[in-house]
Amino acid sequence: MRLRTFAAAAVCALAATTVMADKRAADTSPAEDLKTYRDYFQKRFPGVPLNEFGNGVYAIDNVSRDSWNAVEEFPPYEPMIEAGQAIWDARFANGKRLGSCFGGDPAQRGNFPYWDAKRKMVVTLPLAINECLESNGEPPLPYRKGRIADLLAFMSYRSRGQKINVEIPDDPDAIAAYNAGKSFYFARRGQLNFSCAHCHFESAGMNVRTDVLSPALGHTSGWPVYRSKWGELGTLHRRFAGCNRRVRAKPFAAQGTEYRNLEYFLSHVSNGIEYNGPSARK
Protein backbone atom coordinates (compact mmCIF):
# COMPACT_ATOMS: atom_id res chain seq x y z
CA MET A 1 0.00 0.00 0.00
CA ARG A 2 3.06 2.28 -0.15
CA LEU A 3 1.88 4.41 -3.00
CA ARG A 4 4.25 7.30 -3.10
CA THR A 5 6.56 9.23 -0.93
CA PHE A 6 4.86 12.27 0.40
CA ALA A 7 6.98 15.06 -0.90
CA ALA A 8 6.34 18.76 -1.03
CA ALA A 9 5.74 18.59 -4.76
CA ALA A 10 3.12 15.94 -4.28
CA VAL A 11 1.31 18.08 -1.75
CA CYS A 12 1.06 20.97 -4.19
CA ALA A 13 -0.15 18.69 -6.97
CA LEU A 14 -2.75 17.18 -4.67
CA ALA A 15 -4.02 20.51 -3.48
CA ALA A 16 -4.97 21.36 -7.03
CA THR A 17 -7.05 18.21 -7.34
CA THR A 18 -8.91 18.74 -4.11
CA VAL A 19 -12.61 18.25 -4.49
CA MET A 20 -14.18 18.68 -1.10
CA ALA A 21 -11.82 21.32 0.19
CA ASP A 22 -12.79 23.77 -2.52
CA LYS A 23 -16.42 23.58 -1.65
CA ARG A 24 -17.94 25.49 1.16
CA ALA A 25 -18.76 23.23 4.05
CA ALA A 26 -22.47 23.95 3.80
CA ASP A 27 -22.69 22.86 0.16
CA THR A 28 -23.07 19.20 1.03
CA SER A 29 -25.33 17.63 3.64
CA PRO A 30 -24.10 15.34 6.41
CA ALA A 31 -25.73 12.39 4.65
CA GLU A 32 -23.92 13.22 1.41
CA ASP A 33 -20.63 13.57 3.27
CA LEU A 34 -21.04 10.17 4.86
CA LYS A 35 -21.59 8.60 1.46
CA THR A 36 -18.67 10.51 -0.08
CA TYR A 37 -16.36 9.37 2.70
CA ARG A 38 -17.34 5.74 2.59
CA ASP A 39 -17.30 5.52 -1.18
CA TYR A 40 -14.00 7.30 -1.46
CA PHE A 41 -12.14 5.13 1.03
CA GLN A 42 -13.72 1.89 -0.08
CA LYS A 43 -12.78 2.65 -3.65
CA ARG A 44 -9.33 3.74 -2.64
CA PHE A 45 -8.68 0.65 -0.53
CA PRO A 46 -10.67 -2.06 -2.26
CA GLY A 47 -11.26 -5.20 -0.28
CA VAL A 48 -10.93 -3.51 3.10
CA PRO A 49 -14.22 -4.09 4.94
CA LEU A 50 -15.83 -0.97 6.39
CA ASN A 51 -15.38 -2.03 9.99
CA GLU A 52 -11.67 -2.70 9.42
CA PHE A 53 -11.16 1.07 9.05
CA GLY A 54 -11.63 1.23 12.81
CA ASN A 55 -8.10 -0.14 13.06
CA GLY A 56 -6.54 2.95 11.54
CA VAL A 57 -3.47 2.51 9.41
CA TYR A 58 -3.38 -1.21 10.22
CA ALA A 59 -6.38 -1.63 7.96
CA ILE A 60 -4.21 -0.77 4.97
CA ASP A 61 -0.61 -1.52 5.95
CA ASN A 62 0.38 -5.13 6.50
CA VAL A 63 3.92 -4.39 7.62
CA SER A 64 2.90 -2.34 10.62
CA ARG A 65 -0.08 -4.61 11.19
CA ASP A 66 2.31 -7.44 12.14
CA SER A 67 3.89 -5.37 14.90
CA TRP A 68 0.48 -4.18 16.00
CA ASN A 69 -0.84 -7.73 16.25
CA ALA A 70 2.16 -8.66 18.38
CA VAL A 71 1.47 -5.71 20.69
CA GLU A 72 -2.25 -6.47 20.91
CA GLU A 73 -1.25 -10.00 22.02
CA PHE A 74 -0.99 -8.50 25.49
CA PRO A 75 -1.87 -4.87 24.99
CA PRO A 76 -0.14 -2.25 27.12
CA TYR A 77 -3.48 -0.56 27.88
CA GLU A 78 -4.85 -3.52 29.83
CA PRO A 79 -3.78 -2.30 33.27
CA MET A 80 -5.39 1.07 32.51
CA ILE A 81 -8.79 -0.55 31.96
CA GLU A 82 -8.63 -1.79 35.54
CA ALA A 83 -7.46 1.58 36.78
CA GLY A 84 -10.43 3.12 34.99
CA GLN A 85 -12.84 0.69 36.58
CA ALA A 86 -11.56 1.72 40.01
CA ILE A 87 -12.40 5.34 39.15
CA TRP A 88 -15.83 4.29 37.89
CA ASP A 89 -16.48 2.33 41.09
CA ALA A 90 -15.16 4.98 43.49
CA ARG A 91 -17.64 6.94 45.60
CA PHE A 92 -17.74 10.72 45.46
CA ALA A 93 -17.61 12.68 48.71
CA ASN A 94 -21.41 12.89 48.49
CA GLY A 95 -21.66 9.09 48.41
CA LYS A 96 -22.69 8.85 44.75
CA ARG A 97 -20.62 7.40 41.93
CA LEU A 98 -20.01 8.30 38.29
CA GLY A 99 -22.60 5.75 37.31
CA SER A 100 -25.27 7.98 38.82
CA CYS A 101 -24.90 10.26 35.78
CA PHE A 102 -24.89 7.39 33.26
CA GLY A 103 -27.75 5.18 34.38
CA GLY A 104 -25.24 2.95 36.11
CA ASP A 105 -23.94 1.67 32.77
CA PRO A 106 -20.33 2.32 31.73
CA ALA A 107 -21.00 1.20 28.13
CA GLN A 108 -21.69 4.77 27.00
CA ARG A 109 -19.37 5.16 24.04
CA GLY A 110 -22.08 4.76 21.41
CA ASN A 111 -24.18 7.55 22.95
CA PHE A 112 -21.57 10.22 22.28
CA PRO A 113 -20.92 12.70 20.80
CA TYR A 114 -24.42 14.12 20.53
CA TRP A 115 -26.05 17.48 19.90
CA ASP A 116 -27.48 19.17 22.98
CA ALA A 117 -30.25 21.33 21.52
CA LYS A 118 -30.84 23.23 24.74
CA ARG A 119 -27.28 24.33 25.22
CA LYS A 120 -26.62 24.45 21.47
CA MET A 121 -23.39 22.48 21.70
CA VAL A 122 -21.80 19.11 20.94
CA VAL A 123 -21.45 16.99 24.06
CA THR A 124 -18.64 14.44 24.05
CA LEU A 125 -18.15 11.62 26.53
CA PRO A 126 -15.18 13.25 28.31
CA LEU A 127 -17.16 16.48 28.63
CA ALA A 128 -20.11 14.59 30.11
CA ILE A 129 -17.76 12.88 32.58
CA ASN A 130 -16.38 16.16 33.84
CA GLU A 131 -19.82 17.71 34.01
CA CYS A 132 -20.86 14.76 36.14
CA LEU A 133 -17.87 15.21 38.43
CA GLU A 134 -18.46 18.93 38.83
CA SER A 135 -22.18 18.59 39.43
CA ASN A 136 -21.28 16.25 42.28
CA GLY A 137 -18.79 18.65 43.78
CA GLU A 138 -15.75 16.73 42.51
CA PRO A 139 -12.83 18.38 40.69
CA PRO A 140 -12.85 17.86 36.89
CA LEU A 141 -10.12 15.73 35.30
CA PRO A 142 -7.57 17.14 32.85
CA TYR A 143 -8.67 16.09 29.37
CA ARG A 144 -5.56 14.86 27.61
CA LYS A 145 -4.26 11.90 29.59
CA GLY A 146 -4.08 10.26 32.98
CA ARG A 147 -7.20 9.47 34.99
CA ILE A 148 -9.69 10.52 32.33
CA ALA A 149 -7.92 8.33 29.78
CA ASP A 150 -8.05 5.39 32.21
CA LEU A 151 -11.73 5.98 32.80
CA LEU A 152 -12.41 6.27 29.07
CA ALA A 153 -10.45 3.06 28.53
CA PHE A 154 -12.75 1.23 30.93
CA MET A 155 -15.93 2.76 29.50
CA SER A 156 -14.81 2.19 25.90
CA TYR A 157 -13.82 -1.38 26.68
CA ARG A 158 -17.30 -2.03 28.02
CA SER A 159 -18.73 -0.34 24.90
CA ARG A 160 -16.80 -2.41 22.37
CA GLY A 161 -19.00 -3.51 19.54
CA GLN A 162 -21.28 -0.49 19.72
CA LYS A 163 -21.31 1.32 16.41
CA ILE A 164 -20.55 4.92 15.69
CA ASN A 165 -23.99 6.32 15.02
CA VAL A 166 -23.92 10.09 15.11
CA GLU A 167 -26.94 11.51 13.35
CA ILE A 168 -26.96 15.25 12.80
CA PRO A 169 -30.42 16.54 13.71
CA ASP A 170 -32.29 18.82 11.35
CA ASP A 171 -31.47 21.84 13.45
CA PRO A 172 -29.61 24.78 11.92
CA ASP A 173 -27.41 25.11 14.98
CA ALA A 174 -26.45 21.43 14.95
CA ILE A 175 -25.70 21.57 11.23
CA ALA A 176 -23.68 24.73 11.79
CA ALA A 177 -21.59 22.93 14.44
CA TYR A 178 -21.13 19.98 12.09
CA ASN A 179 -20.11 22.31 9.26
CA ALA A 180 -17.69 24.09 11.56
CA GLY A 181 -16.06 20.72 12.24
CA LYS A 182 -15.96 19.99 8.53
CA SER A 183 -14.41 23.36 7.74
CA PHE A 184 -11.84 22.78 10.41
CA TYR A 185 -10.98 19.46 8.78
CA PHE A 186 -10.46 20.95 5.35
CA ALA A 187 -8.85 24.24 6.36
CA ARG A 188 -5.16 24.69 5.78
CA ARG A 189 -3.32 25.68 8.90
CA GLY A 190 0.09 26.07 10.41
CA GLN A 191 3.47 26.84 8.95
CA LEU A 192 3.25 23.77 6.73
CA ASN A 193 -0.12 24.93 5.47
CA PHE A 194 -1.67 21.46 5.64
CA SER A 195 -5.23 20.61 6.39
CA CYS A 196 -6.24 17.43 8.21
CA ALA A 197 -7.68 16.29 4.88
CA HIS A 198 -4.43 16.73 2.96
CA CYS A 199 -2.89 13.89 4.91
CA HIS A 200 -5.76 11.70 5.99
CA PHE A 201 -8.23 12.09 3.12
CA GLU A 202 -6.34 12.71 -0.10
CA SER A 203 -3.05 11.15 0.88
CA ALA A 204 -4.20 8.27 3.06
CA GLY A 205 -1.97 5.29 2.36
CA MET A 206 0.96 7.41 1.27
CA ASN A 207 4.06 7.97 3.31
CA VAL A 208 5.21 10.83 5.44
CA ARG A 209 8.83 9.79 5.65
CA THR A 210 8.20 6.17 6.62
CA ASP A 211 4.86 6.53 8.33
CA VAL A 212 1.88 5.42 6.31
CA LEU A 213 -0.89 7.98 6.59
CA SER A 214 -4.02 6.51 8.11
CA PRO A 215 -7.42 6.96 6.45
CA ALA A 216 -9.74 9.49 8.07
CA LEU A 217 -12.55 6.94 7.99
CA GLY A 218 -12.83 5.43 11.47
CA HIS A 219 -10.47 7.90 13.06
CA THR A 220 -12.66 8.33 16.14
CA SER A 221 -13.33 4.66 16.87
CA GLY A 222 -10.38 3.39 18.89
CA TRP A 223 -9.92 5.93 21.66
CA PRO A 224 -8.36 6.26 24.11
CA VAL A 225 -5.15 5.04 22.49
CA TYR A 226 -1.94 3.75 23.99
CA ARG A 227 0.65 5.19 21.63
CA SER A 228 4.11 3.68 21.84
CA LYS A 229 5.42 7.15 21.18
CA TRP A 230 3.62 8.46 24.25
CA GLY A 231 4.28 5.35 26.30
CA GLU A 232 0.86 5.96 27.87
CA LEU A 233 -2.80 6.41 27.08
CA GLY A 234 -4.04 9.59 25.51
CA THR A 235 -7.38 10.96 24.38
CA LEU A 236 -8.65 11.83 20.91
CA HIS A 237 -8.33 15.55 21.57
CA ARG A 238 -4.74 15.08 22.68
CA ARG A 239 -4.10 13.52 19.29
CA PHE A 240 -5.89 16.35 17.49
CA ALA A 241 -3.54 18.77 19.24
CA GLY A 242 -0.53 16.64 18.29
CA CYS A 243 -1.55 16.63 14.63
CA ASN A 244 -2.06 20.39 14.67
CA ARG A 245 1.34 20.84 16.24
CA ARG A 246 2.93 18.64 13.57
CA VAL A 247 1.86 21.04 10.86
CA ARG A 248 3.23 23.77 13.13
CA ALA A 249 -0.14 25.21 13.98
CA LYS A 250 -1.20 26.28 17.42
CA PRO A 251 -3.35 23.54 18.90
CA PHE A 252 -6.76 24.26 20.37
CA ALA A 253 -7.92 23.37 23.85
CA ALA A 254 -9.00 19.78 24.44
CA GLN A 255 -12.82 19.75 24.68
CA GLY A 256 -13.02 23.30 23.39
CA THR A 257 -15.63 24.10 20.74
CA GLU A 258 -13.26 23.56 17.80
CA TYR A 259 -12.26 19.99 18.67
CA ARG A 260 -15.72 18.99 19.83
CA ASN A 261 -17.15 20.12 16.49
CA LEU A 262 -14.34 18.32 14.70
CA GLU A 263 -15.12 15.14 16.62
CA TYR A 264 -18.79 15.58 15.69
CA PHE A 265 -17.99 15.78 11.98
CA LEU A 266 -15.41 12.99 12.00
CA SER A 267 -17.68 10.68 13.99
CA HIS A 268 -20.61 11.21 11.64
CA VAL A 269 -18.66 10.35 8.50
CA SER A 270 -17.41 7.20 10.26
CA ASN A 271 -20.92 6.04 11.13
CA GLY A 272 -21.36 2.28 11.02
CA ILE A 273 -17.86 1.46 12.26
CA GLU A 274 -17.60 -0.25 15.63
CA TYR A 275 -16.09 1.46 18.63
CA ASN A 276 -13.04 -0.65 19.50
CA GLY A 277 -11.20 1.39 22.10
CA PRO A 278 -8.97 1.32 23.92
CA SER A 279 -6.42 0.46 21.28
CA ALA A 280 -2.69 0.51 20.64
CA ARG A 281 -0.93 2.60 18.03
CA LYS A 282 2.70 3.16 17.16
Place this chain on the structure above:
Amino acid sequence: MAKKSIKIRAKLKGDTTQVKTLMTHPMETGLRKDKKTGKLIPAHFINEVTAESGGKTVMTAYWSGGISKNPYLSFSFDGASAGDEVTISWKDNQGGSDSASAKIK
Protein backbone atom coordinates in the same frame (compact mmCIF):
# COMPACT_ATOMS: atom_id res chain seq x y z
CA MET B 1 5.70 0.26 43.99
CA ALA B 2 2.30 0.73 42.48
CA LYS B 3 0.03 -2.18 43.20
CA LYS B 4 -0.64 -4.75 40.51
CA SER B 5 2.35 -3.92 38.34
CA ILE B 6 2.25 -7.44 36.88
CA LYS B 7 -0.46 -9.02 34.79
CA ILE B 8 -0.18 -12.72 33.99
CA ARG B 9 -1.96 -15.09 31.65
CA ALA B 10 -0.96 -18.75 31.81
CA LYS B 11 -2.56 -21.32 29.54
CA LEU B 12 -2.00 -25.03 29.24
CA LYS B 13 -1.91 -26.48 25.73
CA GLY B 14 -1.12 -30.18 25.71
CA ASP B 15 1.88 -30.55 28.01
CA THR B 16 3.11 -27.02 27.55
CA THR B 17 2.15 -24.01 29.61
CA GLN B 18 2.46 -20.70 27.82
CA VAL B 19 2.87 -17.74 30.12
CA LYS B 20 2.33 -14.18 28.94
CA THR B 21 3.05 -11.32 31.26
CA LEU B 22 2.87 -7.55 31.12
CA MET B 23 4.66 -5.40 33.67
CA THR B 24 4.12 -1.72 34.35
CA HIS B 25 7.50 -0.02 34.50
CA PRO B 26 9.10 3.08 32.90
CA MET B 27 12.22 1.18 31.71
CA GLU B 28 14.42 4.27 31.58
CA THR B 29 17.80 3.53 30.05
CA GLY B 30 19.59 6.38 31.78
CA LEU B 31 20.66 7.64 28.35
CA ARG B 32 17.56 9.73 27.64
CA LYS B 33 17.29 13.44 28.33
CA ASP B 34 14.30 15.15 29.86
CA LYS B 35 12.92 17.35 27.05
CA LYS B 36 12.14 20.21 29.41
CA THR B 37 15.17 20.31 31.69
CA GLY B 38 17.77 18.86 29.32
CA LYS B 39 19.03 16.67 32.13
CA LEU B 40 19.56 12.93 31.85
CA ILE B 41 16.72 10.88 33.25
CA PRO B 42 18.27 8.43 35.72
CA ALA B 43 18.33 4.78 34.73
CA HIS B 44 15.32 2.97 36.10
CA PHE B 45 14.62 -0.43 34.63
CA ILE B 46 13.68 -3.95 35.58
CA ASN B 47 16.90 -5.93 35.50
CA GLU B 48 15.71 -9.30 36.65
CA VAL B 49 12.55 -11.30 36.14
CA THR B 50 12.04 -14.74 37.61
CA ALA B 51 9.25 -17.19 37.02
CA GLU B 52 8.46 -20.01 39.40
CA SER B 53 6.00 -22.84 39.30
CA GLY B 54 5.67 -25.84 41.60
CA GLY B 55 8.53 -24.60 43.76
CA LYS B 56 10.94 -24.60 40.84
CA THR B 57 12.49 -21.71 38.94
CA VAL B 58 11.25 -21.97 35.39
CA MET B 59 12.90 -18.91 33.91
CA THR B 60 15.37 -16.26 34.99
CA ALA B 61 15.69 -13.26 32.73
CA TYR B 62 18.21 -10.46 33.05
CA TRP B 63 17.31 -7.26 31.27
CA SER B 64 18.80 -3.93 30.33
CA GLY B 65 16.93 -0.69 29.73
CA GLY B 66 16.75 -1.93 26.12
CA ILE B 67 13.47 -3.67 26.91
CA SER B 68 10.50 -1.48 26.00
CA LYS B 69 8.52 0.55 28.50
CA ASN B 70 5.79 -1.48 30.22
CA PRO B 71 7.59 -4.73 29.37
CA TYR B 72 6.05 -7.80 27.84
CA LEU B 73 7.46 -11.28 28.29
CA SER B 74 6.15 -14.61 27.17
CA PHE B 75 7.72 -18.03 27.65
CA SER B 76 6.72 -21.68 27.74
CA PHE B 77 7.46 -24.62 29.97
CA ASP B 78 6.49 -28.25 30.40
CA GLY B 79 5.54 -30.15 33.51
CA ALA B 80 2.72 -28.09 35.03
CA SER B 81 -0.97 -28.91 35.25
CA ALA B 82 -4.08 -26.76 35.02
CA GLY B 83 -4.71 -25.12 38.37
CA ASP B 84 -1.01 -24.90 39.26
CA GLU B 85 0.31 -21.47 40.08
CA VAL B 86 2.89 -19.45 38.21
CA THR B 87 4.64 -16.69 40.11
CA ILE B 88 6.39 -13.85 38.32
CA SER B 89 8.73 -11.54 40.22
CA TRP B 90 10.74 -8.59 39.07
CA LYS B 91 13.41 -6.39 40.56
CA ASP B 92 14.71 -3.12 39.21
CA ASN B 93 18.00 -1.28 39.39
CA GLN B 94 16.68 1.15 42.01
CA GLY B 95 15.73 -1.54 44.48
CA GLY B 96 12.07 -1.75 43.50
CA SER B 97 10.40 -5.11 43.22
CA ASP B 98 7.05 -6.77 42.76
CA SER B 99 5.60 -10.22 42.51
CA ALA B 100 2.31 -11.71 41.36
CA SER B 101 0.82 -15.15 40.84
CA ALA B 102 -1.77 -16.62 38.53
CA LYS B 103 -3.36 -20.02 38.11
CA ILE B 104 -2.69 -21.97 34.94
CA LYS B 105 -5.88 -22.30 32.91
Place this chain on the structure above:
Amino acid sequence: MTTNIKRRVFLKGSVAAGTVGIAVGAGLLAPQAVLAAWPKAAFEAKSIDDALKNAMGDASSSASDAIKIKAPDIAENGAVVPVSVSASLDGAESIALLAEGNAQPLVATFAMGAGALADVSTRIKMGKTSDVIAIVKAGGKLHSARKSVKVTIGGCGG
Protein backbone atom coordinates in the same frame (compact mmCIF):
# COMPACT_ATOMS: atom_id res chain seq x y z
CA MET C 1 37.33 -25.55 29.86
CA THR C 2 37.08 -21.83 30.33
CA THR C 3 33.59 -21.96 28.89
CA ASN C 4 32.50 -24.57 31.41
CA ILE C 5 33.78 -22.64 34.39
CA LYS C 6 32.08 -19.49 33.22
CA ARG C 7 28.92 -21.40 32.58
CA ARG C 8 28.92 -22.66 36.12
CA VAL C 9 29.36 -19.12 37.33
CA PHE C 10 26.40 -18.09 35.20
CA LEU C 11 24.19 -20.82 36.59
CA LYS C 12 25.30 -20.13 40.13
CA GLY C 13 24.37 -16.53 39.51
CA SER C 14 20.84 -17.57 38.65
CA VAL C 15 20.44 -19.55 41.85
CA ALA C 16 21.81 -16.75 43.96
CA ALA C 17 19.40 -14.37 42.28
CA GLY C 18 16.43 -16.31 43.56
CA THR C 19 17.63 -16.00 47.12
CA VAL C 20 18.38 -12.32 46.78
CA GLY C 21 14.94 -11.79 45.35
CA ILE C 22 13.30 -13.18 48.44
CA ALA C 23 15.56 -11.16 50.71
CA VAL C 24 14.74 -7.95 48.87
CA GLY C 25 11.07 -8.73 48.96
CA ALA C 26 11.36 -9.02 52.72
CA GLY C 27 13.21 -5.71 52.88
CA LEU C 28 16.42 -7.23 54.19
CA LEU C 29 18.87 -5.98 51.62
CA ALA C 30 20.00 -2.59 50.44
CA PRO C 31 19.37 -1.85 46.75
CA GLN C 32 23.01 -2.05 45.67
CA ALA C 33 23.15 -5.72 46.68
CA VAL C 34 20.42 -6.43 44.18
CA LEU C 35 22.82 -6.00 41.30
CA ALA C 36 25.01 -8.84 42.51
CA ALA C 37 23.58 -11.37 40.09
CA TRP C 38 22.92 -9.04 37.17
CA PRO C 39 25.75 -9.31 34.62
CA LYS C 40 26.64 -5.62 34.63
CA ALA C 41 29.74 -5.93 32.44
CA ALA C 42 27.73 -7.78 29.81
CA PHE C 43 24.96 -5.20 29.67
CA GLU C 44 27.32 -2.24 29.69
CA ALA C 45 29.55 -3.70 26.99
CA LYS C 46 29.69 -1.67 23.80
CA SER C 47 30.63 -4.58 21.55
CA ILE C 48 28.80 -7.82 20.84
CA ASP C 49 31.91 -9.87 21.69
CA ASP C 50 32.36 -8.26 25.09
CA ALA C 51 28.69 -8.61 25.83
CA LEU C 52 28.67 -12.28 24.95
CA LYS C 53 31.88 -13.07 26.80
CA ASN C 54 30.38 -11.63 29.94
CA ALA C 55 26.89 -12.98 29.54
CA MET C 56 27.45 -16.36 27.94
CA GLY C 57 31.10 -17.06 28.73
CA ASP C 58 32.14 -17.10 25.09
CA ALA C 59 31.98 -14.83 22.07
CA SER C 60 32.22 -17.39 19.29
CA SER C 61 29.09 -19.00 17.99
CA SER C 62 28.01 -20.92 14.93
CA ALA C 63 25.02 -19.95 12.83
CA SER C 64 22.12 -22.30 13.28
CA ASP C 65 18.90 -22.84 11.32
CA ALA C 66 17.40 -24.35 14.45
CA ILE C 67 16.96 -20.86 15.88
CA LYS C 68 14.02 -18.85 14.63
CA ILE C 69 13.73 -15.12 15.19
CA LYS C 70 10.41 -13.44 14.61
CA ALA C 71 10.70 -9.67 14.30
CA PRO C 72 9.24 -7.13 11.89
CA ASP C 73 11.15 -6.31 8.68
CA ILE C 74 10.40 -2.68 9.38
CA ALA C 75 9.90 -1.61 12.99
CA GLU C 76 6.77 0.43 13.38
CA ASN C 77 8.40 2.27 16.24
CA GLY C 78 11.96 1.66 17.39
CA ALA C 79 10.82 2.03 20.98
CA VAL C 80 8.65 -1.06 20.76
CA VAL C 81 9.93 -3.83 18.49
CA PRO C 82 8.23 -7.18 19.11
CA VAL C 83 10.78 -10.01 19.01
CA SER C 84 10.30 -13.75 19.47
CA VAL C 85 13.09 -16.29 19.67
CA SER C 86 12.61 -20.03 19.59
CA ALA C 87 15.14 -22.82 19.18
CA SER C 88 14.72 -26.50 18.46
CA LEU C 89 18.14 -27.37 19.89
CA ASP C 90 18.47 -30.18 22.41
CA GLY C 91 19.53 -29.06 25.84
CA ALA C 92 19.10 -25.34 25.25
CA GLU C 93 20.10 -23.64 28.51
CA SER C 94 19.97 -19.96 27.86
CA ILE C 95 19.26 -17.30 25.27
CA ALA C 96 20.92 -13.94 24.79
CA LEU C 97 19.09 -11.30 22.79
CA LEU C 98 21.06 -8.45 21.22
CA ALA C 99 20.31 -5.44 19.04
CA GLU C 100 23.49 -4.98 17.06
CA GLY C 101 23.05 -1.26 16.45
CA ASN C 102 22.31 -0.26 20.04
CA ALA C 103 25.02 1.57 21.99
CA GLN C 104 24.82 -1.28 24.49
CA PRO C 105 23.84 -4.22 22.30
CA LEU C 106 22.87 -6.80 24.93
CA VAL C 107 19.17 -6.39 25.66
CA ALA C 108 18.30 -9.50 27.62
CA THR C 109 19.36 -12.96 28.70
CA PHE C 110 16.97 -15.75 29.52
CA ALA C 111 18.07 -18.80 31.52
CA MET C 112 15.73 -21.72 31.04
CA GLY C 113 14.91 -23.50 34.27
CA ALA C 114 12.83 -26.57 35.07
CA GLY C 115 10.93 -27.71 31.98
CA ALA C 116 11.34 -24.40 30.15
CA LEU C 117 11.39 -24.43 26.37
CA ALA C 118 13.71 -22.25 24.33
CA ASP C 119 10.83 -20.02 23.30
CA VAL C 120 10.58 -16.43 24.50
CA SER C 121 8.92 -13.26 23.25
CA THR C 122 9.40 -9.69 24.37
CA ARG C 123 9.45 -6.12 23.04
CA ILE C 124 12.73 -4.28 22.69
CA LYS C 125 14.11 -0.83 21.90
CA MET C 126 16.21 -0.39 18.79
CA GLY C 127 18.12 2.83 18.21
CA LYS C 128 18.66 2.29 14.50
CA THR C 129 18.41 -0.19 11.65
CA SER C 130 20.43 -3.27 12.48
CA ASP C 131 20.30 -7.00 13.05
CA VAL C 132 18.58 -8.56 16.00
CA ILE C 133 20.84 -11.36 17.17
CA ALA C 134 19.80 -14.38 19.18
CA ILE C 135 22.45 -16.55 20.80
CA VAL C 136 21.34 -19.86 22.22
CA LYS C 137 23.56 -21.90 24.48
CA ALA C 138 22.96 -25.62 24.07
CA GLY C 139 25.27 -28.48 24.97
CA GLY C 140 27.87 -26.01 26.14
CA LYS C 141 28.08 -24.39 22.70
CA LEU C 142 26.76 -21.14 21.36
CA HIS C 143 24.48 -21.09 18.35
CA SER C 144 23.34 -17.93 16.67
CA ALA C 145 20.80 -16.46 14.29
CA ARG C 146 20.14 -12.93 13.12
CA LYS C 147 17.36 -11.00 11.50
CA SER C 148 17.54 -7.53 10.02
CA VAL C 149 15.08 -4.93 11.31
CA LYS C 150 14.74 -1.54 9.67
CA VAL C 151 14.22 1.26 12.13
CA THR C 152 13.02 4.47 10.56
CA ILE C 153 12.12 7.95 11.55
CA GLY C 154 8.41 8.57 11.53
CA GLY C 155 6.63 11.60 10.18
CA CYS C 156 3.46 11.63 12.24
CA GLY C 157 4.99 12.40 15.61
CA GLY C 158 2.14 14.35 17.11
